[in-house]
Every structure is written in C-alpha cells, then in structure tokens.
Amino acid sequence: MSTLLLTGATGLVGSRLLPRLVADGHDCRVLVRREQPLPDGATAVLGDLDDPTTLRAATEGVAAVVHLAALFRTDDEAAIWRANLDGTRHLLDAVTAHAPAARFVMASTGNVYDHDQARPGQEDDSCHPTAAYPASKVAAEALLRESGLTWSVLRLPFVYGEGDGHLASMPTLAERFGLHPAHTYSVAHHRDVAAAVRLALTGALDGRIANLADDAPVTVYDMARLAGSPIDGSAEPLAHPWAGRMDSSLLRSLGFRPAVPTIWDAAAQGIL
Ligand SMILES: NC(=O)c1ccc[n+]([C@@H]2O[C@H](COP(=O)([O-])OP(=O)(O)OC[C@H]3O[C@@H](n4cnc5c(N)ncnc54)[C@H](OP(=O)(O)O)[C@@H]3O)[C@@H](O)[C@H]2O)c1
Numbered sequence: 001m002s003t004l005l006l007t008g009a010t011g012l013v014g015s016r017l018l019p020r021l022v023a024d025g026h027d028c029r030v031l032v033r034r035e036q037p038l039p040d041g042a043t044a045v046l047g048d049l050d051d052p053t054t055l056r057a058a059t060e061g062v063a064a065v066v067h068l069a070a071l072f073r074t075d076d077e078a079a080i081w082r083a084n085l086d087g088t089r090h091l092l093d094a095v096t097a098h099a100p101a102a103r104f105v106m107a108s109t110g111n112v113y114d115h116d117q118a119r120p121g122q123e124d125d126s127c128h129p130t131a132a133y134p135a136s137k138v139a140a141e142a143l144l145r146e147s148g149l150t151w152s153v154l155r156l157p158f159v160y161g162e163g164d165g166h167l168a169s170m171p172t173l174a175e176r177f178g179l180h181p182a183h184t185y186s187v188a189h190h191r192d193v194a195a196a197v198r199l200a201l202t203g204a205l206d207g208r209i210a211n212l213a214d215d216a217p218v219t220v221y222d223m224a225r226l227a228g229s230p231i232d233g234s235a236e237p238l239a240h241p242w243a244g245r246m247d248s249s250l251l252r253s254l255g256f257r258p259a260v261p262t263i264w265d266a267a268a269q270g271i272l
Pocket residue numbers: 007008009010011012013014031032033034047048049050067068069070071072073083087107108109110155156157158159160166
C-alpha cells in the first residue's frame with residue numbers, strides 16, 4: 001500500500017477528510033504538532049512546517065501529499081506568511097528531497113480572486129489579493145507550480161458541514177467583516193472536498209489549478225438562517241457582487257459532480 005501524507009489533519013477540513021482517505025485504503029501519514037487521537041489506519045508524525053528538520057520523517061517515501069495546513073483565522077500577518085508561504089516552501093523542499101515522485105495536492109482559496117471582478121473567478125484570471133491570507137496562498141501556489149513536482153491546486157470555497165461550526169460562525173463573521181446579507185458565496189460540503197481531493201489523487205488535475213464549488217451559491221442571510229441565528233436583511237446595494245464566487249466548470253469538465261449539490265440538500269439530509 002502506498003503512503004499518503006496529509007497536513008492540516010487537525011483542522012476543520014482535514015479532520016473530516018482524514019477518515020475518508022483512510023476508508024479509501026490509503027496508508028495515511030499525518031503531520032501533527034502535538035500528540036492526539038487519530039483514526040485507526042493513520043500514523044502521526046510529530047513536526048511543524050516552521051521547522052524543516054521535522055519534515056524528513058513526514059515526507060520520506062510518500063507517494064502523495066495532500067497539503068491543507070495553513071494559518072488564516074488570525075490578524076497576525078507575519079504568522080500567516082510564515083505558515084502559508086515559508087511552511088509550504090519547507091514542505092516542498094522536503095518532498096523534493098525525500099519523495100520527488102510524489103503527487104502533491106494543495107488546498108488554496110477562492111479568496112484569491114479580485115473582489116471587483118465582474119463574474120465568478122476563473123482559474124486563469126490574474127489575481128492581485130492584498131490581504132495576507134490570499135496573497136500568501138497565491139505565492140504558495142506559485143512555489144508549487146515551479147517546484148518540478150507533480151502538482152495540483154484546489155481552490156476551496158466556504159466549506160461547511162458535519163457540525164464543523166463554520167456555518168454557525170457566519171453571523172459573527174457577518175458582523176465582524178460587515179458582510180452584506182445578500183452577498184452570495186460559493187460553498188462546498190466536506191463530502192465534496194473529499195470528492196475533489198480523490199479526483200486530484202487520480203492525477204486528473206495534474207498541472208492544474210481547479211476551483212471547487214457546489215451547484216448553488218448561498219447568501220450570507222441564508223447561511224445565518226440555516227445556522228439557526230438569523231440576521232436582518234439590507235436594502236443597500238452590493239458593492240462587490242461577485243467577490244467570493246468561483247466558476248467550477250473546469251473541475252466539472254474533468255469529472256467532478258457534487259455529491260451534495262446544494263446547502264439545502266445538506267440541510268434536508270441532516271449533514272449541515
Ligand atoms: N474551511 C474553509 O472554508 C476553507 C475555505 C477555503 C480554503 N480553505 C483551505 O483549506 C485548508 C484547511 O482549512 P481549515 O479550515 O481546515 O483550516 P483550520 O481549521 O484553521 O486548520 C489548519 C490546520 O493547519 C495546521 N497548521 C497550521 N500551521 C501549521 C504548522 N506550522 N505546521 C503544521 N501544521 C500547521 C493546523 O494544525 P494545529 O491543529 O496544530 O493548529 C490545522 O491542522 C487551508 O489550506 C485553507 O486555506 C479552507
């Protein structure tokens with residue numbers, strides 16, 4: 001059985017992806033910063049993207065890497081750049097040295113697209129993000145593309161589901177960032193993050209950046225309501241109506257179909 005390295009396995013996305021990768025039959029090695037319980041079939045390697053000396057044991061001999069680890073729920077911009085750009089550089093160096101044939105799949109974000117775009121973001125749009133998180137992701141994507149490894153990038157939308165608390169945080173996010181209630185975001189359920197990662201692991205996305213999104217973008221208003229904390233509407237016009245929206249036709253053309261087509265299906269199935 002070939003070994004797959006997963007980073008970010010303790011996060012919202014990774015903790016839901018890991019059991020699925022294990023169930024798929026991957027021998028999962030997981031980079032963790034501290035000891036913690038993992039599903040049967042996963043092996044922890046203690047390490048930190050900040051410390052290159054810890055990454056040999058994590059990467060040696062792996063056939064694939066799924067790199068989710070990142071920092072973005074903070075205002076500390078230096079820490080964001082350190083984790084997302086320097087950390088990715090350290091990981092790429094380790095993979096190049098110890099597993100040069102590995103397929104490297106990296107999670108990025110739909111936040112990379114310009115906020116004043118006139119339509120949903122497409123993968124070959126030029127992106128000029130100014131905030132540290134998306135800017136560090138664009139820079140990390142470039143490092144990966146130039147690494148000489150076999151690579152793909154999945155730009156994730158707002159990911160939700162399985163009680164991860166992300167949807168429940170929407171009323172707080174709306175207040176903190178002044179989100180317009182009528183603003184729509186591309187979204188995807190954890191099941192479909194797994195489906196997209198599975199597709200990437202087949203090689204179908206090699207050498208590509210691909211947007212992930214389900215069939216129906218959702219308003220902030222609807223997300224808050226689905227989370228059980230309704231917010232008021234607003235009659236103000238939207239300043240940047242296409243910010244946070246991604247065109248997922250490339251991924252669909254490569255075989256992806258969402259297993260959870262809309263957030264409403266997730267609500268009906270009880271998997272929010
Ligand atoms: N969730 C979303 O809606 C969403 C949307 C777009 C893109 N994404 C992308 O998807 C990925 C996962 O997001 P998430 O929501 O799961 O993030 P998260 O919940 O914040 O988890 C971040 C993960 O990265 C790990 N990490 C951070 N710094 C590290 C370091 N220096 N060394 C090793 N591990 C480190 C954390 O480990 P600790 O437990 O040790 O802190 C944790 O496992 C990210 O790349 C993010 O950019 C997510």
